[in-house]
Amino acid sequence: MNAPEVISLGCRLNIAESERMKAMLADSGDVVVINSCAVTSEAVRQTRQAIRRARRARPYARLIVTGCAAEIERDAIAAMPEVDGLIANAAKLDPRAWNVPLPAAPPAPTRTRSFIAVQNGCDHACTFCVIPQGRGASRSMTIAEVLREVEHHLDLGAQEVVLTGVDVTSWGHDLPGTPPLGALVEAVLSAFPQLPRLRMSSLDGVEIDEALFELFASEERLMPHLHLSMQHGHDLILKRMKRRHSRADAIALVQRLKARRADVAIGADLIAGFPTETAEHHTANLSIIGDLDIVHGHIFPYSPRPGTPAARMPQVEHAAIKARAAQLRSAVAARRGAWLQSLVGETLTVLAERDGTGYAPNYARVDLPEGTPAGTLIDITPAALEGGLLR
Structure with missing residues (x-):
């Protein structure tokens, strides 16, 4: 059986909430949740696209939509044939809305x-x-x-x-x-x-x-x-x-x-x-x-x-x-x-991400040496700027 999946769109708040939903739904079986965004019409379009993509990838899963688009565009989202149900934005962190045991444990972070x-x-x-x-x-x-x-x-x-x-x-x-x-x-x-x-x-x-x-x-x-x-x-x-x-x-x-x-x-x-x-x-x-x-x-x-x-x-x-x-x-x-470019040659303390890059304190993105463990802080002195990354 496939593990539950939470797909997060939009703001950092949605990212934080998605982590909590993943913890709540850990034992819920074949379910996909779209934590949607509606800040712009483009965000709504991306939400619809994510719903269709998720249904193609998981044709037999329960597909639930929550987040802002599930409130603001409720009727239109509910009418999509791919969608099995909606959870109100205000209820998405309430285990009772998902019919899971109380209380849900705080989530283990999946990001650095x-x-x-x-x-x-x-x-x-x-x-x-x-x-x-x-x-x-x-x-x-x-x-x-x-x-x-x-x-x-x-x-x-x-x-x-x-x-x-x-x-x-x-x-x-x-x-x-x-x-x-x-x-x-x-x-x-x-x-x-x-x-x-x-x-x-x-x-x-x-x-x-x-x-x-x-x-x-x-x-x-x-x-x-x-x-x-x-x-x-x-x-x-x-x-x-x-x-x-x-x-x-x-x-x-x-x-x-x-x-x-x-x-x-x-x-x-x-x-x-x-x-x-x-x-x-x-x-x-x-x-x-x-x-x-x-x-x-x-x-x-x-x-x-x-x-x-x-x-x-x-x-x-x-x-x-x-x-x-x-x-x-x-x-x-x-x-x-x-x-x-002005940061080339300056030593930066970088927090390593899982994709081989990391962020300096000023949020400049830095390409890290191969094998740098994710979640570690490392001092880097960039030698060049290539493709928008300090290397």
């Missing part, structure tokens, strides 16, 4: 980095975003719960822990006393001095509290890699998106951080072709890449999502969206290439 979902859901109303429909209101793990999770992963040999969620910087807003995210990060680092590396997933810059900023600026075990949920480089578009920061806010944050920790690498999410975006707005979006020194860029061509205000705004032509996304990707690639 351990992803811990400290927060779920979102209370904001960005006009382009459908994720609150799929994830619900923001809710946080307590500090004690997070510390137990970290301890479990460290006991299993984790060298790096990644704190993730839908809107990580809103962590604590629903807890007694509304502790800031910096309090959680400080608690993790203080409780586990043996933890070599702690990394944060995407953050909303306007909600980075002073304690978290100070840790980013001075704590070596907190990786110098700040990924901002930026979305655009023009203030009018940010206002129409209902984002809570301005272009100047983001630039000031990065300048302030780099003045304290020059090696920090900046990442950002940027949307191309948001409704009403003009050529002038697009030029500002392009220029924010240089102003923030973005070397880890996630570029999303805008696609209207069901039930969102942006879907009712005047839309940009598809060809223009595609062209603008390509320009943004090209600008990020050029800046990233120059940044990677």
Whole structure:
């Protein structure tokens, strides 16, 4: 009999949740779970593609879909002939939803980095975003719960822990006393001095509290890699998106951080072709890449999502969206290439992955010597940049 399989699409939160589902379903027999994504129309297309591919590979398995697409595109996904059932996003970590014994043991990580979902859901109303429909209101793990999770992963040999969620910087807003995210990060680092590396997933810059900023600026075990949920480089578009920061806010944050920790690498999410975006707005979006020194860029061509205000705004032509996304990707690639080239000859402590590469603290990807054991930290001095990899 085939072992259960969980196929994860989309964000790091889905990756963390998929690990837990694998543990819950370990004795469930011939079942395939698609942990889906619906952040863009392309993500939904990839979810459908994954469902069809899984059915071809496992024709006799029970095929269950959960995740955001199972909420937001429920009727359409349920109507697919390959699908045997859906599990609500809010219930996917509840063993009762899967008819498996209580309680489920914490999962053993299958990746070299351990992803811990400290927060779920979102209370904001960005006009382009459908994720609150799929994830619900923001809710946080307590500090004690997070510390137990970290301890479990460290006991299993984790060298790096990644704190993730839908809107990580809103962590604590629903807890007694509304502790800031910096309090959680400080608690993790203080409780586990043996933890070599702690990394944060995407953050909303306007909600980075002073304690978290100070840790980013001075704590070596907190990786110098700040990924901002930026979305655009023009203030009018940010206002129409209902984002809570301005272009100047983001630039000031990065300048302030780099003045304290020059090696920090900046990442950002940027949307191309948001409704009403003009050529002038697009030029500002392009220029924010240089102003923030973005070397880890996630570029999303805008696609209207069901039930969102942006879907009712005047839309940009598809060809223009595609062209603008390509320009943004090209600008990020050029800046990233120059940044990677600057790391040649610099000694980097790299966490080895299972594919023969690894990640430096600043999230630069490095090609490792053959036979380097996965999950180990190794000092590497790259001699060249080839194919986007330091070698």
